[in-house]
Amino acid sequence: MTFQAAASRPRARRIDIHAHYYPERFIDLMETEGCRCGACVRRDARGPVIDAGPLHAGPLARRFIDLDLRIADMDAQGVDMQALSLTQPMVYWADAPLARRLSAVFNDELVAAHARHPTRLVGLAMLPVHHADEALAELERVRQAPGIRGIYMGTAIGDMDLSDERLFPVFAAIEDSGLPIFLHPLKVLGMEDRLKPYFLANLLGNPFDTAVAAAKLMAGGVLDRFPRLSFVLPHGGGALPFLIGRLQHGWRVRPELAHMASGPESYLKRFFYDTITHSDAALAYLIDLVGPDRVLLGSDYCFDMGLERPVEAVGRQETLAPDQQEQILGGNAAALLSLPD
Numbered sequence: 001m002t003f004q005a006a007a008s009r010p011r012a013r014r015i016d017i018h019a020h021y022y023p024e025r026f027i028d029l030m031e032t033e034g035c036r037c038g039a040c041v042r043r044d045a046r047g048p049v050i051d052a053g054p055l056h057a058g059p060l061a062r063r064f065i066d067l068d069l070r071i072a073d074m075d076a077q078g079v080d081m082q083a084l085s086l087t088q089p090m091v092y093w094a095d096a097p098l099a100r101r102l103s104a105v106f107n108d109e110l111v112a113a114h115a116r117h118p119t120r121l122v123g124l125a126m127l128p129v130h131h132a133d134e135a136l137a138e139l140e141r142v143r144q145a146p147g148i149r150g151i152y153m154g155t156a157i158g159d160m161d162l163s164d165e166r167l168f169p170v171f172a173a174i175e176d177s178g179l180p181i182f183l184h185p186l187k188v189l190g191m192e193d194r195l196k197p198y199f200l201a202n203l204l205g206n207p208f209d210t211a212v213a214a215a216k217l218m219a220g221g222v223l224d225r226f227p228r229l230s231f232v233l234p235h236g237g238g239a240l241p242f243l244i245g246r247l248q249h250g251w252r253v254r255p256e257l258a259h260m261a262s263g264p265e266s267y268l269k270r271f272f273y274d275t276i277t278h279s280d281a282a283l284a285y286l287i288d289l290v291g292p293d294r295v296l297l298g299s300d301y302c303f304d305m306g307l308e309r310p311v312e313a314v315g316r317q318e319t320l321a322p323d324q325q326e327q328i329l330g331g332n333a334a335a336l337l338s339l340p341d
Contacts, residue, residue, distance in 0.1 A: 022065055082121055088186050092130045107126060125179075272332070
């Protein structure tokens, strides 16, 4: 059945799990306080520009900042709800006091956005996880705040991999909160050398870094230690779905993975994956590999590397039954984010 035929049926909300937001207050705080820690803001005629060493964002179009423009874009896309998240440079470059302040300002703006548009916007909270005490305090402050439905985290935390035991107290508290973690590439492998030309730090570095993060969570025992913790992988899981056979073979033959009781394939369904693959065939492979119950609608709003028509990308998956399309378009996200009916 085609998407057009299924569209007349009663449908779940279309929930975009991967949508970026830069509140004005967050940008203003970075502008006044960020330079002393290495992240500066300059104003361009096209919008603010954030520079934090190798990490760069901008010029930021008004659509990243203005909620009215965002809602209009969502209406045009056929998206009912976005889960708002920050993106680079996040807050891991800042010292403990500033990282906590930036996180708190961003999270408060998520709550305010939800209050303004309670049926359209929810938030994925930012935590200064490179300073565990500050992260735990901020999590306790916002874990039950209106509209906070998940946690946003880099695929690496500065120079710390996600398997670093210094992160375990934070993971334990997030697991206790019941909130899922949405991962996103940040300071990716090779971004300052081999992947610097041709925008390859994004085109290749982002999906590679997601695969590395997932492998560290599997091989580093994080998924076993925190069995109730849910992770969402962006960009269709990056390179992970297409390299899982190689990882599984390595587990069978390499002594470095002998400590794992189960192979990497057994962990695939511990993750959720968004739909941003830029290929109908790749998305079909992902859905077949992990099942339609593990895939979530995503757009990467509003970057040029995102999907302008995310709902249509799912609609082109004509082998899916109508109820499976509904799962991917919103049912899975509603359950993962514990959204009220």
